Amino acid sequence: MNTNCSTNKTRLTVEKIAVANLPTKIGDFKIAGYRSLNSTEEFVVLFKGEMERNVPTLVRIHSQCLTGDVFGSIKCDCGPQLRKAMEMIEAEGRGAIVYQQQEGRGIGIVNKIRAYALQDEGADTVEANEQLGFAADAREYEQCAEILFDLGLCEVRMMSNNPDKIKALEDAGLRIVERVPIEVQAKQPAAHYLRTKKEKMGHLLDFNE
Numbered sequence: 001m002n003t004n005c006s007t008n009k010t011r012l013t014v015e016k017i018a019v020a021n022l023p024t025k026i027g028d029f030k031i032a033g034y035r036s037l038n039s040t041e042e043f044v045v046l047f048k049g050e051m052e053r054n055v056p057t058l059v060r061i062h063s064q065c066l067t068g069d070v071f072g073s074i075k076c077d078c079g080p081q082l083r084k085a086m087e088m089i090e091a092e093g094r095g096a097i098v099y100q101q102q103e104g105r106g107i108g109i110v111n112k113i114r115a116y117a118l119q120d121e122g123a124d125t126v127e128a129n130e131q132l133g134f135a136a137d138a139r140e141y142e143q144c145a146e147i148l149f150d151l152g153l154c155e156v157r158m159m160s161n162n163p164d165k166i167k168a169l170e171d172a173g174l175r176i177v178e179r180v181p182i183e184v185q186a187k188q189p190a191a192h193y194l195r196t197k198k199e200k201m202g203h204l205l206d207f208n209e
């Protein structure tokens with residue numbers, strides 16, 4: 001196990017550009033903008049409190065979901081998960097959410113809508129992506145993990161059910177001291193989606209019918 005949280009990388013591949021205050025309905029946060037040094041990708045981090053390496057800190061990598069985060073779609077659980085993560089950080093007074101702008105598991109919003117159209121015909125979320133010629137999950141989390149390291153974190157309490165995200169943080173040299181379940185009440189259309197995530201994508205959900 002990595003005990004000192006040093007990164008193997010000689011230099012990080014992300015750069016912090018700006019930090020500002022962001023008061024929200026849930027509480028007062030700070031927002032930071034990062035840019036990738038090896039692509040055009042941009043990242044946003046919402047955080048609160050002092051980021052200290054020896055304090056186990058709540059973190060989440062939240063993957064952008066326009067339909068869920070903005071429009072309140074109940075096809076998935078993304079919007080309630082984001083709000084729940086913000087509420088948990090607000091209650092604790094410390095934590096960070098990297099908002100990864102890779103819509104639709106990396107395939108983009110228009111392709112996600114194409115996948116939704118296939119789902120309207122009866123495909124599940126994995127089958128729909130495969131019918132469109134995409135991997136079930138095209139996201140990469142390496143730079144999100146680098147951002148958490150750059151913020152000054154080492155010991156983290158990971159708010160995620162996704163084993164790929166957990167592995168990315170470990171690979172980046174962060175120490176996961178706890179996995180904090182983030183489960184929200186799923187409305188009916190999301191139930192099928194969550195079952196697919198659990199059964200086909202290995203998500204660690206305590207989910208029953």
Ligand SMILES: [Zn+2]
Nearest residue numbers: 065068076078
């Ligand atoms: Zn979603």
